Amino acid sequence: MTAAAPLFSDPRRQRFTEFVANRREPDAIIRLRREAFDRFETLGWPTRQQEAWRLTDLSALQSITFQQPADALVDVETLPTLDGPTHRLVFVNGRFAPGLSRLPELPDGALITSLGQAVTTHPERIEPYLDRLPGLEQHPFAALNTAFWEDGAFVHLPRGTVIKEPVHLVFYAAGGDANVHPRLLLMLEDGAHATVVVEYRGQGRYLNAPLAELALGSGAALHYHQLQEESPQAFHLGAVQVRQGRDSEANLHLVSVGGQLARVDLAVLLDGEGTRCALNGLTLAREQQYGDYHVRVEHARPHGTSEQRFKSVLDGKARSVFDGMIHVRPGAQKTDARQTSRNLLLSKQAQAHSNPRLEILADDVKCGHGSSTGFLDPDAEFYLRARGIPATQARALLVHAFANDHLNQIRLTPLRERLARLLAARLALDLVEGESTP
Amino acid sequence: MLEIRNLHVTVEDREILKGIDLTIHPGETHAIMGPNGSGKSTLANVIAGREGYTVTEGEIRFDGKNLLDMDPETRACEGLFLAFQYPVEIPGVANLYFLKAAVNAIRKYRGEPPVDAMDFWDLVHERMELVKMDESMLKRSVNEGFSGGEKKRNEVFQMAVLQPRFAVLDETDSGLDIDALKVVADGVNALRSPERGFLVITHYQRLLDYIVPGQVHVLVNGKIARSGGKELALELEEQGYALYNEEPGRARRAAA
Ligand SMILES: Nc1ncnc2c1ncn2[C@@H]1O[C@H](COP(=O)(O)OP(=O)(O)O)[C@@H](O)[C@H]1O
Ligand SMILES: [Mg+2]
Numbered sequence: 264m265t266a267a268a269p270l271f272s273d274p275r276r277q278r279f280t281e282f283v284a285n286r287r288e289p290d291a292i293i294r295l296r297r298e299a300f301d302r303f304e305t306l307g308w309p310t311r312q313q314e315a316w317r318l319t320d321l322s323a324l325q326s327i328t329f330q331q332p333a334d335a336l337v338d339v340e341t342l343p344t345l346d347g348p349t350h351r352l353v354f355v356n357g358r359f360a361p362g363l364s365r366l367p368e369l370p371d372g373a374l375i376t377s378l379g380q381a382v383t384t385h386p387e388r389i390e391p392y393l394d395r396l397p398g399l400e401q402h403p404f405a406a407l408n409t410a411f412w413e414d415g416a417f418v419h420l421p422r423g424t425v426i427k428e429p430v431h432l433v434f435y436a437a438g439g440d441a442n443v444h445p446r447l448l449l450m451l452e453d454g455a456h457a458t459v460v461v462e463y464r465g466q467g468r469y470l471n472a473p474l475a476e477l478a479l480g481s482g483a484a485l486h487y488h489q490l491q492e493e494s495p496q497a498f499h500l501g502a503v504q505v506r507q508g509r510d511s512e513a514n515l516h517l518v519s520v521g522g523q524l525a526r527v528d529l530a531v532l533l534d535g536e537g538t539r540c541a542l543n544g545l546t547l548a549r550e551q552q553y554g555d556y557h558v559r560v561e562h563a564r565p566h567g568t569s570e571q572r573f574k575s576v577l578d579g580k581a582r583s584v585f586d587g588m589i590h591v592r593p594g595a596q597k598t599d600a601r602q603t604s605r606n607l608l609l610s611k612q613a614q615a616h617s618n619p620r621l622e623i624l625a626d627d628v629k630c631g632h633g634s635s636t637g638f639l640d641p642d643a644e645f646y647l648r649a650r651g652i653p654a655t656q657a658r659a660l661l662v663h664a665f666a667n668d669h670l671n672q673i674r675l676t677p678l679r680e681r682l683a684r685l686l687a688a689r690l691a692l693d694l695v696e697g698e699s700t701p
Numbered sequence: 702m703l704e705i706r707n708l709h710v711t712v713e714d715r716e717i718l719k720g721i722d723l724t725i726h727p728g729e730t731h732a733i734m735g736p737n738g739s740g741k742s743t744l745a746n747v748i749a750g751r752e753g754y755t756v757t758e759g760e761i762r763f764d765g766k767n768l769l770d771m772d773p774e775t776r777a778c779e780g781l782f783l784a785f786q787y788p789v790e791i792p793g794v795a796n797l798y799f800l801k802a803a804v805n806a807i808r809k810y811r812g813e814p815p816v817d818a819m820d821f822w823d824l825v826h827e828r829m830e831l832v833k834m835d836e837s838m839l840k841r842s843v844n845e846g847f848s849g850g851e852k853k854r855n856e857v858f859q860m861a862v863l864q865p866r867f868a869v870l871d872e873t874d875s876g877l878d879i880d881a882l883k884v885v886a887d888g889v890n891a892l893r894s895p896e897r898g899f900l901v902i903t904h905y906q907r908l909l910d911y912i913v914p915g916q917v918h919v920l921v922n923g924k925i926a927r928s929g930g931k932e933l934a935l936e937l938e939e940q941g942y943a944l945y946n947e948e949p950g951r952a953r954r955a956a957a
Contacts, residue, residue: 641752643791649776650800651777654772654774661794
């Protein structure tokens with residue numbers, strides 16, 4: 264019925280038809296998938312003529328024929344773990360791996376499980392909420408995710424439920440040019456608290472196009488961490504949607520180190536009075552890597568606070584993009600919205616693009632943005648060397664200091680420490696043992 | 702231990718040092734005084750190995766070794782220390798971590814194992830008291846948000862921990878009140894020994910009441926215009942650098 268009626272021979276449509284035919288799901292979910300697929304066809308594959316995709320070069324991706332993912336075995340050793348008790352769900356090629364997962368008891372009414380299973384066991388909890396968050400209607404890969412997701416995580420905490428142990432969601436892709444679309448649907452009802460760690464890993468070449476929907480009720484609190492450590496050949500085109508109710512608090516930490524091309528589109532709607540949102544993003548890229556955050560923070564109600572702090576460290580010919588929008592709706596008085604983008608270039612060929620954007624339609628607000636891009640401070644380097652510290656170590660220390668500021672915002676100790684080790688390893692920096700903050 | 706011979710230095714093709722000769726033996730403390738822009742910091746930076754300075758003629762030897770061939774970290778590991786006129790702020794690098802990294806880099810250079818954690822802690826505490834530094838400064842990032850006085854104190858503190866054999870202090874007294882100045886002087890005097898040498902650069906005579914030098918040199922327009930005993934500093938205080946055709950009375954006014 265859409266103008267761009269698909270050709271019958273379109274392999275993607277054919278793949279979709281076969282895919283939905285094999286799903287045993289409530290009609291409502293199948294309907295969502297069809298709508299999403301139609302939406303994707305209307306939007307089409309992104310081109311660089313579109314403002315939102317101007318800097319994202321997808322040509323390497325287009326020459327590859329991606330496959331529906333197959334079952335795969337994974338070496339348990341390659342899967343990341345978090346010290347301490349967790350609610351752990353592992354997905355291999357987008358499919359739930361119960362044998363690798365571990366789900367402790369939950370308080371009454373709470374649910375942490377495979378989304379694919381929950382769709383049939385608890386349809387009433389899913390149908391009204393899946394694919395309901397605004398902000399990414401124009402994102403073709405979000406539409407593809409809704410059309411094609413096989414499985415993912417469903418986290419639902421009823422009113423007032425507080426879960427101390429982190430929810431650890433591991434998504435592993437096993438290569439073979441698979442195109443995986445893992446999904447996360449998280450709902451924190453009023454006053455619920457959760458800490459979530461999402462990790463993307465893999466081997467070989469694949470396209471990972473995950474979508475996370477995070478809905479927070481009044482007074483809910485979420486600490487969400489997303490660590491993208493895809494394989495060096497991988498493509499990552501992810502999206503995160505957040506809607507926050509009154510007086511809720513969302514802290515998002517995004518770290519991107521893997522993949523040849525990685526882009527995350529993040530849309531946050533502060534949809535209640537007095538909501539607080541902190542978005543921290545860190546990209547470490549080298550060689551030919553490309554890392555991109557497209558962020559839209561929308562203040563819909565008064566007294567909301569948001570802070571976006573994005574950093575990148577770029578070596579070799581790496582490139583990073585930060586495109587960050589603060590949109591304040593007319594009624595959202597007393598908004599306090601800030602945004603900074605800071606980029607550290609370790610090589611002359613590296614490039615960072617920052618594109619801060621403000622659309623402020625209320626008159627009594629505080630909004631600010633700043634961006635900076637530069638090389639290491641030669642005076643600081645000399646100062647360290649003049650105390651005996653070798654040049655390579657001095658530079659590593661300075662890079663570490665730049666990035667560590669991001670990691671220090673993470674309250675989940677085992678994750679923060681693992682990331683600190685990852686950062687140190689990337690910088691070949693010997694952390695002096697016992698010294699917590701270099 | 703430090704021998705500077707006929708040192709000519711240009712910065713961006715402009716000659717700043719125009720033939721400096723200076724020899725400092727172990728156990729000696731020399732002072733360099735001079736008006737602003739005369740090249741004092743240039744000399745200090747060339748000794749420490751900062752980039753951007755071209756030595757067109759002459760040499761600097763440290764214990765007989767060619768200093769100009771060494772990179773800055775090697776100079777530091779050989780026992781050289783520069784207290785910066787403008788200490789650099791390094792956000793995100795904690796003072797204590799930085800010091801430990803420096804101590805261990807120097808120990809590694811000497812073929813020694815990393816410092817024992819307890820020994821290091823003891824040394825740090827002892828030296829902190831010497832310069833009356835607050836313990837909270839150890840956890841803070843290097844010089845970040847420090848007041849002018851705290852920065853200078855931190856330089857002396859680092860010197861006291863690293864225990865160099867030869868230290869250049871570049872206007873470590875500038876901007877300090879008399880109490881802070883005494884603390885800096887105490888820090889230097891505590892390190893003075895027959896094996897150590899000091900080059901104290903200052904704009905004012907005042908510091909030299911507390912760190913009494915064996916010799917005073919007057920640097921004017923890239924040359925040592927005069928050398929003498931400690932009384933030369935007092936003379937300069939009286940007469941300014943006017944005798945040297947430079948901005949008459951400036952030193953006195955600035956000191957007042
Ligand atoms: N890095 C530099 N770049 C450009 N000019 C410099 C630099 N360092 C010193 N100079 C110039 O050299 C001269 C001497 O400066 P300096 O050694 O700092 O003098 P002092 O420490 O005696 O005040 C001044 O004219 C100064 O402008
Ligand atoms: Mg100077």
